[in-house]
Amino acid sequence: RVEQHVHNARRRGLHVGLYAFLTRHGDGRTEADALQRVAERFNVTRVALDWESDGGRGQMPASEARDGIARLKSVRGECGLYASAWQFRDLGQTWDWVASWTSTPPRWSYEFWQWSARPYDQNYFNGTPAELEAFFDRTAPPAPKPVPRPTDPEPVEVNPMFNVAPLTTHRDAVLKPGTVLYR
Numbered sequence: 001r002v003e004q005h006v007h008n009a010r011r012r013g014l015h016v017g018l019y020a021f022l023t024r025h026g027d028g029r030t031e032a033d034a035l036q037r038v039a040e041r042f043n044v045t046r047v048a049l050d051w052e053s054d055g056g057r058g059q060m061p062a063s064e065a066r067d068g069i070a071r072l073k074s075v076r077g078e079c080g081l082y083a084s085a086w087q088f089r090d091l092g093q094t095w096d097w098v099a100s101w102t103s104t105p106p107r108w109s110y111e112f113w114q115w116s117a118r119p120y121d122q123n124y125f126n127g128t129p130a131e132l133e134a135f136f137d138r139t140a141p142p143a144p145k146p147v148p149r150p151t152d153p154e155p156v157e158v159n160p161m162f163n164v165a166p167l168t169t170h171r172d173a174v175l176k177p178g179t180v181l182y183r
Contacts, residue, residue, distance in 0.1 A: 006042045015136040017046035019082055019097075024058040028068025036075055046136060047072060048080030048097055052087065059087075066091045080111070090149040095135075097123075108149050111135065 002018070009016050020035040022028060032049065039047050049068050053059040065081075069092045072079035081093035085100035088108075097112040105113050109126070116122040125132050 002038060002042070006044070015046075015132070016042070016044055017048065017080075017136070018042070018044050019048040019050050019080075021050040021052075022060040022065055022068060024053075024060055026060065026064075028060065028064035028066065029071045032068035032071040032079075036072060039076070046078070046080065047076065048082045048093075048095075050082040051091065052082075052084050052099075062089070062091060069093050082114075088149065096149065 006016050018035060018039050020031055020038075022031055028049075035047055035049070038044075049065060049072070051060060051062075051065045069079045069081065073092070073094065078094040079092075080095040080097050081088075081091055082097040082099065083089075085098050085106050088096070088098055088106070095112075096106075096108075096110040097114065098106045098110045099114040100106055101114075101116055103115070105115075105124070105126075111126055113124045113126065114121055115124055125135075127135070
């Protein structure tokens with residue numbers, strides 16, 4: 001329903017950006033190309049790739065996510081990264097959109113902080129109204145990050161239920177009786 005959502009947002013005078021979830025079994029370049037086609041179709045200036053695990057399906061390897069970001073940057077000159085704070089890192093993105101459902105903002109510089117997903121996704125822009133206008137207008141290149149992003153290595157295989165926030169806040173989860181979410 002992207003066409004409907006873009007139309008309704010613009011009708012209300014809202015800024016529009018698009019993001020695409022990087023699937024575990026996809027490849028970053030193919031997914032970036034698909035997002036680029038949709039962004040061109042709707043004349044959207046800002047795009048991001050969503051790099052996180054999704055329930056039991058795992059997470060796309062960081063190398064593939066880097067390839068997708070590089071592909072979009074080569075075509076568009078920019079690409080954001082959306083990821084949960086606990087797994088966030090520098091994958092070559094030009095701007096950061098950090099999901100951290102707490103009252104404490106991320107400890108590094110970011111453009112957007114998704115601080116809640118109830119009753120709907122709620123995001124904070126880390127700047128002034130004029131900077132938000134410039135961000136979507138793309139009249140100026142993004143300012144360099146004054147605080148380095150996390151650079152820890154590829155995450156080790158973890159229990160897929162470790163990141164339960166997306167499952168309990170903005171995605172449906174079907175769990176069998178007796179499933180343990182936390183020990």
